[in-house]
Amino acid sequence: MKPIIIITGLITCCWLLSCNKYLDKTDPTKVNADNFYKDQKEAEQALNGVYGQLQGIMNNQWMFNELPTDNTTIDFNPDDRGQADKIEAFEFYTVTAGSVNIRDMYTAYYNALYNINTTLERMEPASIPDSVKQEYQGQLQFLRAYYYFNLTQYFGDVILITKPIKQLSEAWEYLREPQEKVYAQIESDLKAAAASLPEKYDAAGTGRATKGAALGLLGKVYLTRKNYPEAVTTLQQILPLGYALLPSYADVFDPQKKNGLESLFEVQYQGGNDLGEWSSFIYTFAPRLSAGAVTGFAQSRPGGWNTPTKDMIAAYEPNDKRKDVSLKEGYTNGAGAWVPVPYINKYNHPHTIYTRTDDNWPVLRYADVLLMLAEAINEQSGPANAYGYLNEVRERAGLLPLSGLNQVTFRAAVLKERRVELAFENHRWFDLKRTKTPEELALFLNAYAAREKADPTVGRQGIPYSNSDYIFSSFEALYPIPTQERLVNDQLTQNQGYH
């Protein structure tokens, strides 16, 4: 029996000596962030991860940027009312601070910002060539600015955080900052990004943020802040960078022609494989009962969300080539009957695997830049020098150039042009907010709502509207800070009108 004692004793001793090692366990299937961001390769993976988070944010952005506007409505589902207080609330102006979609969006933005801030901080001491480091920093700053720009347009004053939180208690120390301060950060990030980002990457980098993207976004920031001189000079810096309108409007959205000459920045997706990077916008947008008639896959149960309104359809001038690319007014169902439920067609392209489409989402494109220039110049000095930019866009659409407008009518013409040119690209909500005071916005949206209510785009099968549906109050120009955030930190203020 002696050997057993010896063996046991030895085992015991070994354990004693290697106790700490015995207790060191980490998930072998994952990397620990404490040991990451060490070199260029790791920093690049972190940067790619940050880009990857754009996909999730973009998948739902239509809900906040198109659905409340006169562009789109919903394919009302009388059978399943489960989305009544969720997605439908954005259409009917019944959004409350308890909205799960607002909360998810808010959370997703700050999660992305956390990764950006962490990567920026952890990359600093890493052994990465300076030129590469600057290029990475520029991209991260561009993305940070993009997120804050959206956040402040959604919520007004927001919490501004540019460093990762390390101690738990720190997270309660930040409160909402005046919009001015947020914009100052956005401008500083975009200026830095515009300075450090290349005009163009080698092929492998196609899709990353460029100098043009940073300038375009900065121009939009200036325009939003009504700083027209800066907007004009910033946007004009884009003109010599080699961007151009594609001859065919349809090509802009064609997955075969991703990241074309007209594209300043788009969110990248890829379908047709198992890599998990696909988009599936058409499955969200196609009419609810269209099954395979739109998507091409018979088992489809599309969402029927973000349905182009009659108002939107009527906004196209006759012979506008963009209309048929951007939307369809109905579909032919399996039984061969025409069903007049419209849908967005921009993101509808043939794909090989059910629910996995190849469509990118355009964020900034040259047509947007031209129309922003037209808007900024008109605001600064009237239409005289602005016609060219507007008419360049109209010409591609097969429309006659405009002339003889005054500053007010030109302003309206640009807004209308933006509506049809950039339809369903998540611009409308911000365009309306930029060009109207909250009171004007309320008048405008209530007028649209009255039209939609009188003659709904999609029938409601006899189900009446709720009394609260389609009443837009001016305070709703801002979204509410999520209830949950205010439960967690009771120092956080709410936007006026919400509770």
Added chain:
Amino acid sequence: MRYYYLLFILMLTGTHVFSQQVSVKGTVTGPDKAPVPGVTVLVSGTRTGTTTMANGQYAIQAKAGDTLVFQFIGFETEKVTVGTSPLINVQLSLSNQGLNEVVVLGYGSQRKRDVTAAISTIDVSKLRDVPAANVSRLLQGQAPGVTVKQNSGAPGREFSVVVRGLGSLGAGSRPLYIIDGFPVGTSVGQNLNPNDIATVTILKDAVSTAIYGARGSNGVVLITTKNAQEGKNSMMISANYGIQNIPESRKTKVLNGPDFAQFKKDIFMDKIRYFEHREPSLDEVPLDFRYPEQTKYSTNWYEEILQQNASFQDYNVTFSGGKGDIRSLVSLGYISQEGALINTSFKNYSVRANIGGKINSFINMGLNTNISYSKENAYITEGRDNLVGAALLLDPREPVYNEDGSYNSYIGGHDGVFGFFNPVQFLNEVERGDESGDILSSGFVEFSFLRHFKFKTALNARLKYDSYKQFVPSTIAGINAPPPRDASEADNSYRTINLASDQLLTYDNNFGQHHVDVLAGFTAQEETVKGIDGGGSQFPDDLTPYLSNATLKTVSTTEYSWSMIAFFGRLNYSFRDRYLFSATFRREGSSRFGSANRYGSFPAVSVGWRLSDEPFMPEMPWLNDLKLRASWGVTGNNDIGNYTSLPLMALNNYILNNNFVGGKVISAFANPELRWERSKQLDVGLDLSAFDGKLNFTAEYYNRITSDMLLPIQLPAIAGFTTTWSNVGKVRNRGVELGIDYRTRIGEVGFNGNFNISFNRNKVLEIQGANDEIWNGTMYGDYNVSKPGRPIGMIYGYKVLGIFQNQAEIDASPTQDGAIPGVYKYEDVNGDGVVSYDQTDMVEIGNPYPKFNWGLTLGADYKNFDLSVLLLGAQKYDLFRQIESSTMNLDGVFNVGVESKERWRSESNPGAGKIGTTNTWKWSRESNSRYIYDASHMWIKNVSLGYTIPKSTLGFSQVRLYLSTDNLFLITNYPGNNPDVDNNGGTNPGLDDEAYPVPRTFSIGANLSF
């Protein structure tokens, strides 16, 4: 007299000369000198035996020198050697078993009378008639302070066990299970055959659990398996066969076909009446439900998925060899339980070998090994989208089968009724199986040296294999998705290696009236799980349900492990058997905690005072033993994930230049300070034994405060994440437990009764700073809210004040946006004039914790019959009947409960006042007080009647036959199938979303021993 004398002479002579058999007779009496009938009288070493008659007399053939053994339950066994006298009268003394028996404790055992801890021991042999497919069933109703609930009726499932209330808001609250000294985790699993269990001891207070350190907080369940009885070889066969059915009264009732058509028709017409203020014409009603009386089919889907007379089978053979130095026991078991739902089942095959004994005078060894394989064929049944819930919601106007006999595979999906899969087809065509193979082995060698010392080294190993496979063929519809669909398959397999080792040194000695025993030990344990998960879809057909045939495949592998090491010690000291003291200490390190807080210490002390032995106590002949005791100590809880303290990175890839690029993002907020929860528990107890041990009484008071709770605290989103694990807050559980045990014998009838009752009060003392509410739930589910001052996870929702009868009432009430007559009127809790459509105006509407739980076991025996009854109850607690958010969804998209006939239809036809209008969806389904039901209940859980065939009749040494019924009768006002249901469990208690129903079982069984 002369005759007797003569006989005596003959006998004497015969004995002397031929060892002649003679007749011995006498009377057996009890301590009170009253005759005891039914006592077994055996001639040791032979098959000769008899029992005493009503007057306590017996007669038996024996030889001089033979030993007569007198045995009877509740009395000490007496042995008398036959001498010259043919008359042997015996006075039996009551068994003092309750005090002299040895109880199992952590890393050792102790005489029960010396125990100063709060522990409960369950003698499993009394529960042998219970049709139990899982060990956890045996704990039900047996011990005060131990709440055991059958949350689901799925075959073979483990019951939920909670010792002394929920101790944690964030980490687990399940006890640690230890099988023959091997800590196997917080689940006892499905691989241990209940037939193999000898005793179960539940450790409840700190002095008994602190020796398990960071795993002791939630109590410890020590399971000891059977060993061979010393000096005896035997074979035992037991068989139990039963049938299971769902009692009619426990079935959820929904509308039949014509009633549902009428309901749909009424909805349609009521809407026109309300919104268009006119009487609709019949032509306006869609044809599908225009003539309800012409409805072609009426299917009760719930009834269709039930398996009638599902079988329960349990067979076991145990060979036991107790003669000689090495004792061995081999047990073969087979349990097969069909489910209450068609095509669901559980099977377990097990082989156990427990071997132990002396190698020589100073070395003992033992090896217990259990090899088990189980297979479960069950489905996810909870919730409206799964089987049981769906069966309630399906359109009853559809048949199960088409005219041609094939399945009607898409139910509903037209005329505004949601489309569902056919649940009968689902149960029959979806292939699903959980398989588990498990080898659990514990071995030890013990050396005795220097008289008072022992050194024991134990090695425990578990190798476990779990696999799961499900194939959903293309013929199965989805919700609102008719077939054919893509077939899909999941195929996962996991393997677990758990190794543990204990080194124990004990010292035990008496110094005069002082008794000391000391334990010092070291333990280490490591568990590693490796798994591979495969998924596939788009199969060419349904004929080859293997991943290799799938067009699209996904695969992922996982691996995780944890480890712990600890030193511990225990000192037991007693003086004159009267003053008892015990102290334990453990220092433990765990891999699960942050690098900054890896080790912790867990001390505990207890004292006991045997008052009954004090000279100053007045002489009370009825009092056998009276002991006061108290304990205090610190225990821990490490039941959180393995890597929760680490900032791990998740893949988050992207596309650049239309090519895949790898990306990573941080997936959790790191907390290197993370450490175990700490529970400080005070326990004061009293043990009393009286009337010759017939009455035993135990009372306990405890107060356990858990602090530094492992809690996923809510973070401001700007931290990057909305939750992270942290050590915050305090929860208190305090309560009183009473247990009373009485056994007696009146004439030929023996009685025994055991009653226990526990009162636990749970209270959150603090969570974190100003942020001290945790909300979990959804608008159309319930909300469980934990906040200081109230118990964990109270049920929140709107408070229903009534139903709005007319517009005037709506106008006069706080604003409910979109309210129309017939919807619920909710309370405007914050008084701001608006009932907001979020959590603002929600209040506590239900308390899911019973005021008290109780269990009562009653037993009686008469001659060869024995009867035992187990009753269980829980009083005054609420359940949130979540399934009603679907079965009382009046949109007309689902079938609805029969209560809907009494709904509100107009001011003049307001129904029963509980169910609102069909005219709108808003202000009806939200979490509100109408879902709350009092679930107080008394359950006649088991009744068993046994008959022991007298020995002389057959060749066996004993044959016992019995009839048993499980879940016989439930007395409650609760409308659901099972008041023990708890769909979410843990800190989100009290939700009933229609679980797998619990059947009633009638079984017949036999125990044979040779």
